[in-house]
Amino acid sequence: MGSSHRQAVILGYDAVCALGTRFPDAWEKALRGDSGIGPLTRFPMDDNFPVRIAGEVESIDDLDYPFLKPRERAKWTSPIFKHAMLTTSRAIERSGIEITPDIAPRTAITYSSALGGLDAALEADRRLVKENRLPKPFTNPNACINMVGGKVSILTGATGPITATISACATGSTSMIIGAMFIEQGLCDVAICGAVDFALVPAIIAGFATMNGTFYPKPGENVPAQAASRPFSRNRRGFVVSEGAGAVILAAREFAQSWGLRYQVALAGWGMTSDAHHVVAPHLPTVTRCMELSLAHAGIAPSAVSSINAHATSTQVGDKVEYDALCAVFGKKIPPVTANKSMMGHAMGASSAIETIFGVQGMIDGKIPPTINYDPDPDMAFDCVTDNARCLDQAYVLKNAFGFGGCNACIVLQKC
Amino acid sequence: MKAPMNRRVFVLGYGAATPLGATFDLTFENAVAGKAGFRRITRCEVKTMSNVVGEIPDWDPVASGMFEKKEAHNWNAAFVLLTVAVCRQALAHAGLVMEPDIGRRTACLIGSALNGMDAFRIASEKYANAGPLRVSPYLLPNLCGNMPASKAGIDLGFTGPLFSPQGACASGNHAIGMGARMIRDGDVDVVLAGGVDTPLVPEIIQGFANMGATIKVTPEDRAYDDPGQASRPFSCDRKGMVLSEGCGVLVLAAEEVVKAHGLKPRAEVAGVGWTSDAFHFTSPNVETIVRAMHEAIEDAQIAPQDIQYINAHGTSTFKGDLSEADCLRQVFGHHLGQIPVSSNKSQIGHTLGAAAAIEAALSIEAMQMGMVLPTINHCPTPDFDDLDVVPDTFRAHPHSFLLSNAYGFGGTNCCIVFKGV
Numbered sequence: 001m002g003s004s005h006r007q008a009v010i011l012g013y014d015a016v017c018a019l020g021t022r023f024p025d026a027w028e029k030a031l032r033g034d035s036g037i038g039p040l041t042r043f044p045m046d047d048n049f050p051v052r053i054a055g056e057v058e059s060i061d062d063l064d065y066p067f068l069k070p071r072e073r074a075k076w077t078s079p080i081f082k083h084a085m086l087t088t089s090r091a092i093e094r095s096g097i098e099i100t101p102d103i104a105p106r107t108a109i110t111y112s113s114a115l116g117g118l119d120a121a122l123e124a125d126r127r128l129v130k131e132n133r134l135p136k137p138f139t140n141p142n143a144c145i146n147m148v149g150g151k152v153s154i155l156t157g158a159t160g161p162i163t164a165t166i167s168a169c170a171t172g173s174t175s176m177i178i179g180a181m182f183i184e185q186g187l188c189d190v191a192i193c194g195a196v197d198f199a200l201v202p203a204i205i206a207g208f209a210t211m212n213g214t215f216y217p218k219p220g221e222n223v224p225a226q227a228a229s230r231p232f233s234r235n236r237r238g239f240v241v242s243e244g245a246g247a248v249i250l251a252a253r254e255f256a257q258s259w260g261l262r263y264q265v266a267l268a269g270w271g272m273t274s275d276a277h278h279v280v281a282p283h284l285p286t287v288t289r290c291m292e293l294s295l296a297h298a299g300i301a302p303s304a305v306s307s308i309n310a311h312a313t314s315t316q317v318g319d320k321v322e323y324d325a326l327c328a329v330f331g332k333k334i335p336p337v338t339a340n341k342s343m344m345g346h347a348m349g350a351s352s353a354i355e356t357i358f359g360v361q362g363m364i365d366g367k368i369p370p371t372i373n374y375d376p377d378p379d380m381a382f383d384c385v386t387d388n389a390r391c392l393d394q395a396y397v398l399k400n401a402f403g404f405g406g407c408n409a410c411i412v413l414q415k416c
Numbered sequence: 417m418k419a420p421m422n423r424r425v426f427v428l429g430y431g432a433a434t435p436l437g438a439t440f441d442l443t444f445e446n447a448v449a450g451k452a453g454f455r456r457i458t459r460c461e462v463k464t465m466s467n468v469v470g471e472i473p474d475w476d477p478v479a480s481g482m483f484e485k486k487e488a489h490n491w492n493a494a495f496v497l498l499t500v501a502v503c504r505q506a507l508a509h510a511g512l513v514m515e516p517d518i519g520r521r522t523a524c525l526i527g528s529a530l531n532g533m534d535a536f537r538i539a540s541e542k543y544a545n546a547g548p549l550r551v552s553p554y555l556l557p558n559l560c561g562n563m564p565a566s567k568a569g570i571d572l573g574f575t576g577p578l579f580s581p582q583g584a585c586a587s588g589n590h591a592i593g594m595g596a597r598m599i600r601d602g603d604v605d606v607v608l609a610g611g612v613d614t615p616l617v618p619e620i621i622q623g624f625a626n627m628g629a630t631i632k633v634t635p636e637d638r639a640y641d642d643p644g645q646a647s648r649p650f651s652c653d654r655k656g657m658v659l660s661e662g663c664g665v666l667v668l669a670a671e672e673v674v675k676a677h678g679l680k681p682r683a684e685v686a687g688v689g690w691t692s693d694a695f696h697f698t699s700p701n702v703e704t705i706v707r708a709m710h711e712a713i714e715d716a717q718i719a720p721q722d723i724q725y726i727n728a729h730g731t732s733t734f735k736g737d738l739s740e741a742d743c744l745r746q747v748f749g750h751h752l753g754q755i756p757v758s759s760n761k762s763q764i765g766h767t768l769g770a771a772a773a774i775e776a777a778l779s780i781e782a783m784q785m786g787m788v789l790p791t792i793n794h795c796p797t798p799d800f801d802d803l804d805v806v807p808d809t810f811r812a813h814p815h816s817f818l819l820s821n822a823y824g825f826g827g828t829n830c831c832i833v834f835k836g837v
Contacts, residue, residue, distance in 0.1 A: 049548050105707065109692055112582070115559060118536055124619045125540050140623035141697050141825060144529055145561065146582040150826025153692040159704050162692035162828045163590045166531075166561035167579035174579045178594070184420065185597050187690065203539040206548035207555030274524065274578030276569040279557045286575050289520070404557050405566025407578050 008180035008191070008250040009263040009416065012095025014087045015354045017244035018055030018344045023090075027361055029343075030369040031389040035226035036344050037240050042200040050209040050216045053225040054200055055242025055345030060086055067155065075138050076151070078117030079198040079243075084148045085155050087247035088192060092156060095249040096261055097190065099157050107158035108188035109149045110179045111247065114171040114349025114403070115199045116145035122201055152192055160188040167272075168403030169313070169346070171195045172246060172353025173411055177270045179250045189255040196245035197348035205241060211280070213315065214238045229346075230373035231312035231339035232319050232384055239313040242345030246353030265360045268396070268414035269298025275406025282321040287408055288328040291398065294410035295329070298396070302330045305412075306394035307368050307385075309359040311402045312339035313346050322400065323380045336392065338385040339371040352401035356411060363394045363415050421602035424671040426681035427834070428512060430777035431505030433498060434662040434764045435470030438480075439505060443764075443774070444781050447789050448810050452644035452763050454658055459616040465632035466625035468639055468646040469616055470660025470765035477501070490554045491567070493532030494614035495663070499564030500571050502663040503608055507572065510667035511679055512606065514573045518673070521605040522574035524565040525595050526665065527587025529769035529824070530615045531580075532558045537617055564612055576604045584824030585729075587611040588664060588772030589832055593688040596832075599670045606673060610665030613768035624659055627698070629733060631656035645793045647766075649730035649759035650737050650805045652797035657731040662767030664774030683780040686817070686835040687716030693827025700736060700823055705743045708829035712819060713747075716833040721751045723833070724815035725788050727779045729823050730759025731766055740821070741800055756813060758791040758806040772822035776832065779818050783836050786814040 013023075018036025020026035029036070040054040060082065061068055067076075067085045076082065088111065092099070099107055120142030124135035141147050146164040153162055161182055167174040172195035179191030199205075208214035215228045215238040229240045256263050271293025277283035295302060308326065312319050326334045340355045347354060362368050367389050374386040399411040433439065435453025436446040446453070457469045477483040477497040482504070491497050503524070507514065514522070535558035542550045557563050561580035569578060577598070581590035588611030595607030615621075624630040631646050632655070633639050639646035647658040674681050689712030695701035713720055729740055744752055760775045767774060782789050787810050794807035816836035823829045 046547075104694065105691070114561070116531070118559070121533055121536060121619060122540055124623065125537055128619055128622065129541070129544075134626055135619050135623045137623070137626045140530075140620060140627065143533065143620075143623075144582075144584050144825055145531070146529070146584045146587075146824065146828060147697060147826045149692070150584075150697055150828065153694040153827055154697070157694045159692050159694045159707075161593075161690035161830075162583065162826070163594070164582040165579045166582055168560040168562055171579075178579075178581075181594075181597070181601075181603075185601060187597070202548065203536065203543045203551055203555065204559070206543055206551035207539060207553065207559075210549060210551050211553035211556060213556070272523075272577035272579070273520075274566065274569045274575050276519070276573050276575045278570070279554075279563075279566070289575075403562065404560050405563045405578075406569065407562050407566065 006184055006252040007266055008183045009253050009256050009266045010248060010360055011097055011251050011256060011261055011263055012091045012249040013357045014090035015246040015357045016057050016083055016087060017347060017354050018242045021058055021060050031367060033370045033372045037225045037229060043202050051205050051214055053228055053240055055240055057243040078120045078142045080113055080117055080148055080196045081151050083245035084111055084152060084196045087245045088152050091247040091249050104157050104159045106160055106189040108160040108182045108191040109153050109158055109162040110175045111149045111152045111192055111194045112164035112166060112171050112175045113145050113148050113196050114166060114168050115197055117142040119201050158192060167407035167409060168405055169348055170352055170401035170403035170407050170409040171349030173401040173409035176248055177409055180267045183250060183252045189252050191250040193250055194247035195349040195353040197350040198243045199241060199348050200243060208241060215240050227373050229314050229342050231314045231342050231371060232380060233375040234377040235375060236314045236319060238315055240345035242347045244347030244350040244354050246350055246357050264364050264416055266414045266416050269294050269412040271297060271410045273408045277406055280404050282318055282402055283406060284321055284324050287321060288325040290408035290410045291325060291329045294412045298412035300396055305335050305396045305398050307335050307397050308337045309355050309397060309399045310337050310339045311400040313341055334382045336368060336383045336385050338368050342372045356399050359397045359399050359413055363397055366391055366393050368392055423600050425596040425599045425668055425685040426674050427683045427780055428667040428669050428679050428681060429506055429510030430666045431502040431509055432664040432774050432777055433472050433475060433502050434774055435472060435660050436764055438472055438475045440777060447763055447778055450790055450792050450809055452792060454643040454646050456643060460618050462618050462621050464622055464625040465634060466621060466630040468633045468643040468658055470658055472661055492538055493535035493558035495528060495612045496564050496567050498663045499526055499612045500568045502665045503568040503572060506665040506667050512667060519574040521576055523577040523598060523604045524569055524574055524608045525581050525591040526565040527581045527591045527611040527769045528561055529584045529587055529613050531561045534617050535559060583828040584826050585768050586772055586822035586824035586828050586830045587769035589822040589830035592666060592776060592832055593690055593830055595668050596685040596688060599668055605670045607668040608665055609668055610773040611769040612663035613770050614661045615659055615768055616661055621659060629656055630659055647732045647762050648793035649732040649762050649791055650800045651795040653795055654732045654734055654737060656733050658765035660765030660767045662770040662774055664770050664777050666773060666777060681837045682784055684835040684837055687712045687833035689831040691829045695827050698825050700739045702739060702743055705823060705829050706746045708831045709747045712831040712833045718817060720748050722817050723755060723819045725818040726755055726757040727775050727820040728757050728759045729821045730761055732761060741803060753802055756788045756804050756806045758789055760789060762792045776820050779820055780834055783815060783818055786812060788813045
């Protein structure tokens with residue numbers, strides 16, 4: 001096997017999330033500190049259903065794209081497909097790249113999803129169990145997680161290596177890391193990365209509630225939906241499940257240069273570790289090592305990092321371990337930290353893709369969006385960007401993502 | 417960024433659980449004996465004639481002594497504990513002890529096509545019949561595709577990169593390909609690479625039946641009285657694949673690890689070829705499959721005629737086998753007749769995301785013993801009369817380069833060349 005050594009740069013990106021389906025609007029809202037959390041309306045529920053709020057993405061069905069035609073939507077019933085294709089289309093458009101027959105074999109696809117098209121499987125289950133009707137023929141393709149990448153490949157014409165790596169809530173970051181790794185390894189010149197999750201189906205939300213992961217009101221309590229997600233706050237009580245998708249187009253730096261494609265941010269380093277510890281509880285030593293590995297891979301000292309886009313889901317133990325790991329890596333000089341989930345909730349595997357995009361936009365604009373609903377926890381003293389967006393030139397940003405099962409993925413972004 | 421290395425990557429050992437047996441040794445022994453692992457389904461009730469499947473015999477996590485009863489109850493997505501058991505097997509086979517120092521340089525990449533569907537089904541039923549608060553708190557962990565690898569890490573102690581590479585029926589080769597590259601470039605020293613699927617639930621079985629992908633065993637069919645004959649890749653009467661459950665894991669390691677720990681390599685990962693179709697979500701595409709094979713052979717720095725055995729994807733579907741044969745003809749030309757080509761799916765069925773890893777392990781074991789495994793249930797057809805499919809019985813055939821092919825729904829092709837040691 002031959003080997004080469006090349007760095008990945010970010011050519012284009014797009015995201016849909018609870019803050020909006022047009023990325024520029026969502027970004028404006030994020031800078032204003034708006035919340036995208038509202039009532040959970042995706043399915044009918046009884047009074048005893050424990051969770052009442054979510055970060056839902058508004059409909060995109062009226063947009064003019066071939067994959068949003070009613071016939072296509074009838075076959076690909078899970079919303080993951082159309083959102084993956086929408087974000088991919090826009091990201092490619094934004095990147096200025098044209099996937100010609102020459103470039104197609106050198107274009108990889110790592111677009112993924114943590115939970116995939118479970119809604120399609122659920123529907124099949126209902127039909128079979130309740131109505132004794134056979135599943136629709138598209139049920140299995142809808143439920144195959146790698147089919148997201150398959151549809152992206154058909155949409156774009158890309159025929160390079162394709163895979164969908166899953167690492168629970170770190171899936172978006174892992175997708176970009178694998179894309180960058182493919183580029184570094186010389187397997188491709190361009191990689192279409194990203195992740196999508198639309199997990200608002202009854203059994204999943206109920207499962208998050210019974211495992212005590214998600215926010216739910218105490219009896220008689222009336223918390224405004226917008227105030228429920230509060231990463232790093234003393235009264236944080238779990239995450240708010242949301243929907244979303246984010247696509248990132250990576251390319252080898254020399255490829256971008258030779259085609260005259262513009263880029264402003266590079267993926268300078270990454271680290272991946274696993275905890276070997278607990279099913280859902282994070283583990284300080286391996287989380288710390290993951291951040292350290294990403295900085296070492298980027299070849300920088302902790303002091304070079306300008307800001308941190310945290311994983312911070314708003315759970316008691318998760319946010320504390322992330323803080324402890326930041327202390328272990330950065331000592332007393334933790335750079336400014338922001339937690340996008342305070343505004344958009346937790347879009348599962350898609351969250352790290354969307355948040356990386358927010359991190360990149362922040363580097364380009366020299367801004368950091370705030371962590372809303374912040375009420376400092378006396379056990380965690382650090383510079384949390386709060387209330388208003390902050391203006392700051394950022395040479396390096398650390399993006400953290402940690403998934404169930406102890407999958408850690410950290411990325412270092414570098415301003416070019 | 418750090419400078420990449422250019423290290424050789426070896427296969428140290430493997431584990432498997434398949435319809436031919438709950439361990440790799442049993443699987444291999446039965447494969448050599450020319451047996452098939454099919455029976456009428458016992459895992460659930462189905463109302464289709466696609467009711468012949470491959471179930472792992474005697475697989476019971478609690479009876480295995482590896483897991484507590486409560487653990488087995490909580491991990492109701494069957495792919496989780498099955499993977500832990502097979503990873504344990506693979507490490508033992510490799511002779512590798514997971515000390516903390518090596519653990520931090522060990523990745524675990526276990527792919528799957530359908531993941532924890534079975535747990536989702538149980539939860540949906542609970543939700544409908546007993547209410548939302550009866551949904552298991554373990555549901556979400558069970559549903560995460562990375563959880564088999566994560567649970568294996570918790571039980572076995574490795575802490576390097578961990579994720580689940582999903583490439584439908586090519587997932588196992590995705591894991592091997594990616595793992596080999598990560599070792600080569602110095603990201604890690606050891607990788608547990610494999611795949612797992614436990615798809616025997618009514619909706620999935622029915623979904624494949626409705627797609628026309630699996631064989632419907634009608635009363636006239638030769639498999640009606642003998643289910644062992646249901647999977648017959650490259651045969652005149654092939655009528656679709658047999659859906660199976662299984663898991664396969666290979667232990668890959670850098671040359672330095674092999675030397676430092678005095679371990680015995682069983683094969684070298686010589687080349688990886690990897691493409692996507694951009695064509696159709698289930699139909700294969702000849703051009704990109706051909707390119708994947710060419711790239712694997714080129715990556716191994718050999719020529720097509722150097723390949724001495726081909727482990728075919730060979731699912732036993734009418735069109736799929738035809739198209740694979742076309743691809744082989746394009747890559748190997750007039751040499752094809754001299755290269756044995758066989759499909760383990762004739763004996764194991766299609767274990768989806770696990771297939772490629774299981775087949776790689778079987779092929780490597782056979783290469784070490786100077787033989788090739790058969791394609792059983794063979795009934796000749798002019799469609800493939802230029803192919804030597806090693807019909808029905810294994811054959812002595814010393815060889816040192818083999819090509820293992822895997823293609824998946826969604827148009828993903830991943831081919832690997834292994835070199836004998």
